[in-house]
Amino acid sequence: MKHDLAKIPEIIGRYPQQESSLIMVLQDIQKEFNYLPCEALEQTAEALHVPLSKVFSVSTFYNAFSLTKKGDVVVRVCIGTACHIRGARQIQEQLETALKIQAGETTRDEKFTLEVVGCVGACAMAPVVLTNEQYHAQCKVHTVKKLVSKR
Amino acid sequence: MVSLTINGKVVRAEEGEYLLAVIRRMGIDVPALCQHEAVEPYGGCRLCMVEITKDSWDGWKKYVTSCLYPVEQDLIVTTHSDKVNDLRRGILDLFLARNPETPLIQKLAADYGLTRTSYEAIPEPNDCILCSICTRVCDAMGFSAISMVNRGHGKEVAPPLHQAPPDCVGCLACAQACPTNYITYEDVGNRRTIWNKQFELLVCDKTGRPTITKEFADYLIKNREIPEDYFRIDDASHREELADKMGRITRWSVTEEAK
Ligand code: FES
Numbered sequence: 347m348k349h350d351l352a353k354i355p356e357i358i359g360r361y362p363q364q365e366s367s368l369i370m371v372l373q374d375i376q377k378e379f380n381y382l383p384c385e386a387l388e389q390t391a392e393a394l395h396v397p398l399s400k401v402f403s404v405s406t407f408y409n410a411f412s413l414t415k416k417g418d419v420v421v422r423v424c425i426g427t428a429c430h431i432r433g434a435r436q437i438q439e440q441l442e443t444a445l446k447i448q449a450g451e452t453t454r455d456e457k458f459t460l461e462v463v464g465c466v467g468a469c470a471m472a473p474v475v476l477t478n479e480q481y482h483a484q485c486k487v488h489t490v491k492k493l494v495s496k497r
Numbered sequence: 498m499v500s501l502t503i504n505g506k507v508v509r510a511e512e513g514e515y516l517l518a519v520i521r522r523m524g525i526d527v528p529a530l531c532q533h534e535a536v537e538p539y540g541g542c543r544l545c546m547v548e549i550t551k552d553s554w555d556g557w558k559k560y561v562t563s564c565l566y567p568v569e570q571d572l573i574v575t576t577h578s579d580k581v582n583d584l585r586r587g588i589l590d591l592f593l594a595r596n597p598e599t600p601l602i603q604k605l606a607a608d609y610g611l612t613r614t615s616y617e618a619i620p621e622p623n624d625c626i627l628c629s630i631c632t633r634v635c636d637a638m639g640f641s642a643i644s645m646v647n648r649g650h651g652k653e654v655a656p657p658l659h660q661a662p663p664d665c666v667g668c669l670a671c672a673q674a675c676p677t678n679y680i681t682y683e684d685v686g687n688r689r690t691i692w693n694k695q696f697e698l699l700v701c702d703k704t705g706r707p708t709i710t711k712e713f714a715d716y717l718i719k720n721r722e723i724p725e726d727y728f729r730i731d732d733a734s735h736r737e738e739l740a741d742k743m744g745r746i747t748r749w750s751v752t753e754e755a756k
């Protein structure tokens with residue numbers, strides 16, 4: 347994905363230039379770039395009149411924000427209790443082998459990031475894997491690789 | 498004015514006052530680690546917990562953080578009941594797991610009969626008790642150079658992006674307010690380093706001693722109506738005057754003992 351930092355001012359400009367817009371601005375930036383670039387944090391602080399330290403505090407507090415670059419597709423393996431019991435660990439291993447990375451890492455071509463997450467609230471569909479916002483139900487060890495085949 | 502009962506004594510207090518202030522005024526020792534007179538109460542450490550009830554409550558009791566609980570007419574407060582002491586012990590047990598080597602915590606825990614944590618102590622402990630006094634003092638000074646970052650067991654005090662904080666002026670308020678001396682700084686000659694940021698210190702015309710950083714002086718001159726030549730002389734009357742202007746949040750002279 348191309349990271350066009352020139353887009354930042356436009357994103358910040360979507361909301362009133364005040365402290366209460368902080369999270370919405372960060373969400374939009376996260377969505378655009380898949381992470382929060384340093385430059386974005388600095389520009390946001392400046393535009394919304396929020397100290398940079400507070401912007402950093404908020405961006406490190408929420409899991410929805412990331413300060414490191416992520417791949418185009420973020421693959422999240424649920425390892426919550428229900429998914430754990432139904433083999434999340436094996437699913438995770440399959441994906442790690444397929445992508446040749448460990449959970450928490452991003453592939454060299456920046457296509458995929460693999461993460462493990464706590465219960466995603468779809469226990470009846472366990473084991474669950476998410477690719478970006480899409481849920482994949484009842485994942486199977488022998489088919490889960492398809493989710494990350496590079497087409 | 499309201500009147501309430503604390504440990505069996507009837508006392509009067511100003512409306513809007515917090516319980517802890519009244520308790521302290523009576524000379525009762527209640528631990529309060531995240532409390533600092535320069536900033537608003539925070540309710541972070543939970544150690545100032547006390548038991549409250551009222552005759553009208555039908556025997557119900559509540560456990561509240563006294564630093565944050567405003568006085569109320571007819572309140573009956575107990576600061577060291579068995580239950581309260583138990584709660585405090587539980588909290589100190591957790592503190593001991595996080596800060597097993599911190600003298601302040603060890604001492605307090607010992608007061609409550611604990612010498613070691615019943616949990617597993619964290620492998621690489623430091624002295625930060627996460628009271629956030631430093632960040633709140635920094636906010637009160639008007640800089641907001643540092644903040645709490647991350648959360649859960651990864652929570653820590655840090656400058657933005659873990660780099661030298663752009664908004665820091667080297668005033669040392671954070672280091673001086675830190676109850677465990679976790680925040681360190683170094684003054685060598687007329688150079689100061691804090692949070693990995695380097696500062697040059699002004700020097701007193703009379704004594705040749707270093708005073709405060711140029712950045713801090715500039716800030717005070719600009720924002721607190723302090724005359725430009727003020728920082729050329731380092732003596733007691735100057736300090737007093739400045740302390741008044743700044744609401745006594747910090748002392749500005751390095752020649753004075755920090756704590
Ligand atoms: S445990 Fe995976 S969705 Fe609940």
Ligand code: FES
Pocket residue numbers: 528529530531532539540541542543544545546562563564565
């Ligand atoms: S002093 Fe820390 S919670 Fe009240």
